[in-house]
Amino acid sequence: MKEDLTVRGMRDYYPAVFSRLDHIVQAWRKTALSYGFEEFDGPIIETLELYKIKSGDEITSQLYNFKDKGGRQLALRPELTPTVARMVAKIQNEAPKPIKWFSIPRCMRYEKPQRGRLREFFQFNVDIIGEDEGLSDVETIGVAIDSLVSLGLGSDDFVVKINNRDFVSGYFEQIGISEERTTRLYKIIDNAGKIDPSVTDQQIEEFGLTKDQRRALEQYLAIGNTADLEGMKYTNRGKEALLEIFSYIDSAGFGQFCALDITIVRGLDYYTGTVYEIFDKGERMRAICGGGRYNHLLREFGGAEVPACGFGMGDVVLGEILDKKGLLPVYSKKVDCFLVRITEEQLPYLLEAARRLRRKGHVVEYAYRPLGVKKQMAKASKSGARTAMIFGAEELREGKVILKDLSSGEENTVELDSALA
Amino acid sequence: MKEDLTVRGMRDYYPAVFSRLDHIVQAWRKTALSYGFEEFDGPIIETLELYKIKSGDEITSQLYNFKDKGGRQLALRPELTPTVARMVAKIQNEAPKPIKWFSIPRCMRYEKPQRGRLREFFQFNVDIIGEDEGLSDVETIGVAIDSLVSLGLGSDDFVVKINNRDFVSGYFEQIGISEERTTRLYKIIDNAGKIDPSVTDQQIEEFGLTKDQRRALEQYLAIGNTADLEGMKYTNRGKEALLEIFSYIDSAGFGQFCALDITIVRGLDYYTGTVYEIFDKGERMRAICGGGRYNHLLREFGGAEVPACGFGMGDVVLGEILDKKGLLPVYSKKVDCFLVRITEEQLPYLLEAARRLRRKGHVVEYAYRPLGVKKQMAKASKSGARTAMIFGAEELREGKVILKDLSSGEENTVELDSALA
Secondary structure (H helix, E strand, O other), X not given: OOOOOOOOOOOOEXXXXXXXXXHHHHHHHHHHHHOOOEEOEOOOEEEHHHHHHHHOHHHHHHOOEEEOOOOOEEEEOOOXXXXXXXXXXXHOOOOOOOEEEEEOOEEEXXXXXXXXXXXXXXXXXXXXXXXXXXHHHHHHHHHHHHHHHHOOOOOOOEEEEEEEHHHHHXXXXXXXXXXXXXXXXXXXXXXXXXXXXXXXXXXXXXXXXXXXHHHHHXXXXXXXXXXXXXXXXXXXXXXXXXXXXXXXXXXXXXXXXXXXXXXOOOOOOOOOOEEEEEEEOOOOOOEEEEEEEOOOHHHHOOOOOOOEEEEEEEHHHHXXXXXXXXXXXXXXXXXXXXXXEXXXXXXXXXXXXXXXXXXXXXXXXXXXXXXXXXXXXXHHHHHOOOEEEEEOHHHHHOOEEEEEEOOOOOEEEEEHHHHHO | OOOOOOOOOOOOEOHHHHHHHHHHHHHHHHHHHHOOOEEOEXXXXXEHHHHXXXXXXXXXXXXXXXXXXXXXXXXXOOOOHHHHHHHHXXXXXXXXXXXEEEEOOEEEOOOOOEOOEOOEEEEEEEEEEOOOOOHHHHHHHHXXXXXXXXXXXXXXXXXXXXEEHHHHHHHXXXXXXXXXXXXXXXXXXXXXXXXXHHHHHHHHHHHOOOHHHHHHHHHHHOOOOHHHHHHOOOOOHHHHHHHHHHHXXXXXXXXXXXXXXXXXXXXXXXXXXXXXXEEEOOOOOOEEEEEEEOOOHHHHOOOOOOOEEEEEEEHHHHHHHHHHOOOOOOOOOOOOEEEEEOOHHHHHHHHHHHHHHHHOOOOEEEOOOOOOHHHHHHHHHHHOOOEEEEEOHHHHHOOEEEEEEOOOOOEEEEEHHHHHO
């Protein structure tokens, strides 16, 4: 045996593994379609430049990039959003709004492979382009929730943590923190939900704030729910938007899955309004999904300024959660009917029957080499088939075959033509 | 608008384009499943070495290859067969035989983009591993035929040209042409079906043959069907295998789609028995599919020697043929029900109804911004929905909504709960 030729961080999707991925993919697809989203895809290879537009030069260290034989700087897509922006920019003048698109792209990242992170993964992407804040944000959140629910997860298993970037930026602007300094502050807030409070205290200390600013920041971090938000005398567009979204969420019946969490800011600086992340409620809260509103992004890719929102949800963390909870189906090959011939003389009848049954969509198998009836019946049982159709000379002389129910063992002699119809 | 950032030879799968690809993919999948094949996939990134095993160093010029940041020589898969061989080698001791696998991988080739050839494409791969020549070859041919038939093509549209490498090599061995020279001869034969006979004559002239050899080669090229084959006094294993396969093909009812064609040799030297190519019968015969038996290939990838056969069928040429014949469905978004509110006060009821209907698998849409009823109804018609569900204050007070059939215009006031059930 040669050395293992599999590339590190890549996956081999053997049938049992493939069926688990497919189970997730079909749940994503079905849910997005039920919301009236249209499926699309882009190429796996894009220009490296496309990713630099949004993420700058440092993105190069996190993706697979290379020069092709024509000297072009190319990259394997690490995410779909730049592709969406590029594709929408091309058609946004003609396309009726809103554009409601979803995709389940295969993506690659050059990262250290670890639990929940692989170098190749699939990501459910859902976007609404051409609609302002409000219901469209709730629609994308609804797709995320319903796809998890259709996979068997409930409000005990995950939570959608929602915030609004306008609310955060408006709040800090109001207490006099300059725009340049907010990036660092976002990082502190983002971490506040994940690390020991004393570390957060120290980070705030080092950040340097006036006494009033410090008090205001503490008040910010103390916001626990929408009631706290409503009670604040402070107000801005982001606060109203948050309250509006939560009222839609409650009406739609998604309230049990959602919570206000003011530590959610989504590091990337292109978000402009609603932002959200979905976490599992396991021992170690892991992000299953992240999304939000990105009203300026399309312009950066050469399109017109158009409001947009969406999310991405990967298969790896989700697959691990479903697996742990026993929510992935046990794989078994599905066979409807196994065809058995008493001797090789009946093979021509069997072959024609196989073709006709398969054309009707039935899953049909038979032995590819001459075997005794006992061995063929053993193969039939092993295949998981429900029925064996037995071709014998005597029965065929009268245009008949034997149908055997492989669970009950019951046998019936029936007309071949009616068995095939 | 910035310059076009799309990479040459890559495709953007806008929803209408995606749906055409998906139409083909679903036909492939359904057919392979009906034959009892299991779906699998491999990674897009493999080691460059994997492709050199089969195809030598020259393959490097035809694929995308690069060094990753760890200095590994990697490649984007140009085909799936080496991945199949690698994956099977890992499990072939435990796995019950035959292994019947299919996959629809996305592949990349560094080729000059032209009609029927793109740098990114999808390829239907079907393989049976662990079975000798005979019925298993016919099974893979059957999958190829039935998938084309399920896409609407018939025996007027395509032909499966079948030959046997053992027959070819046995024939030329018998007339005394040394093994080293057969590669060149295969190329001449392969071309003979595609170019002017006078050019073939000249190539044979240049190849250098004795008078007897020349006569034998002419006799070979004159074989037009299985009757010619049966009439030959010359015989070897390949000839018997060919006659056996055609008898199975006739029994199964695939005879109208198949023809013996002794110019089919499949250039790559790993084929060992049955070989076949499917051509469209259009003005310019183009290969839709190619396959055959490769009994020694797995050993080269570190596995045990195990008989195997299979084929690959790309989406690009096939898509062009289906398109030309009007066999690709016209794309339209499918919406079951469009929800309309008389005023924004009914929005909460609408949102809950949307969630409940969607959970049941119905495709539901509504307007994301406050619009008058007329505008909402216009959106409903435009969406292609069959029904509008209208939420008015008066009806809701009695727990009712109006259902409007958007084709007939008929309206009915019904219980909301029963409309959602």
